[in-house]
Amino acid sequence: MQQGMLPNLESLSKEGCFNRLGTTLPALSPVAWSTFQTGVNPGAHNIFDFLTRDKRTCMPEMASTEIVKRARSFLGKLLFPKRKKEEVRITRRSKPFWSLLGERGIFSNVIRVPISYPPEKFNGNLLSAMCTPDLRGSQGTFSYFTTEKKSGAQDAEGGERYPLETNGSALKGRLCGPPEQGSKGLIAVDFWIS
Structure with missing residues (x-):
């Protein structure tokens, strides 16, 4: 504002007031x-x-x-x-x-x-934004892709854990989405990262 780059905010600051917003x-x-x-x-x-x-x-x-x-x-x-x-x-x-x-x-x-x-x-x-349901009708979770084998600490990680397979310098995994209509499974897509 001091450099004259924000004229609307500068005008507002001269007419308005500034206070801390309480929660x-x-x-x-x-x-x-x-x-x-x-x-x-x-x-x-x-x-x-x-x-x-x-x-x-x-x-x-x-x-x-x-x-x-x-x-x-x-x-x-x-x-x-x-x-x-x-x-x-x-x-x-x-x-x-x-x-x-x-x-x-x-x-x-x-x-x-x-x-x-x-x-x-x-x-x-x-x-x-927040509290908008995802395609599964839930409040969402995160996906955790890993090459590590399942461990006892898996439950503490949260999210959905998906294995990644290594093939040389490439990784292969599966990305799961919402339920597939007419099926009990989820829509899934295989992916490769190299």
């Missing part, structure tokens, strides 16, 4: 990001942790989204689904600032803001 209570990433998006506290936006509990089973589940099962209705002895498919909904209660901007006709590109899945409709584009 949320609890000081957890999904809580803080939801507060950043909405400008309200956890009591208003309803995100208190990564996980919450299912009120029926007490099992843990993602706090940021819920899967709404098909509702069914009876007509005499016949059972009809009300919705055509299951629906994933965001559990955050307050509106994010980009929705408020969109309501005022201001287009926004929102890139990789955590706790924004599933994307809500607004005047703009949104690419969700």
Whole structure:
């Protein structure tokens, strides 16, 4: 800014103010990001942790989204689904600032803001980030490729462990992806590194 290379930020610094940004209570990433998006506290936006509990089973589940099962209705002895498919909904209660901007006709590109899945409709584009499910429907894990034989410490490593075979100076492995439709296995691709 001192070199005159950032005129917009320089103008903002002259008109605005600078303060340290405090965190949320609890000081957890999904809580803080939801507060950043909405400008309200956890009591208003309803995100208190990564996980919450299912009120029926007490099992843990993602706090940021819920899967709404098909509702069914009876007509005499016949059972009809009300919705055509299951629906994933965001559990955050307050509106994010980009929705408020969109309501005022201001287009926004929102890139990789955590706790924004599933994307809500607004005047703009949104690419969700943390807590977006992967192609397996999970929150993801990492792949650990190694030439080492299995050891007792394998469980402590975490992730998914995949063996690499050595052939001279080349390595051969298998990259696994999401489940293959109509099969119990995963889509897999062999690869070679030389």
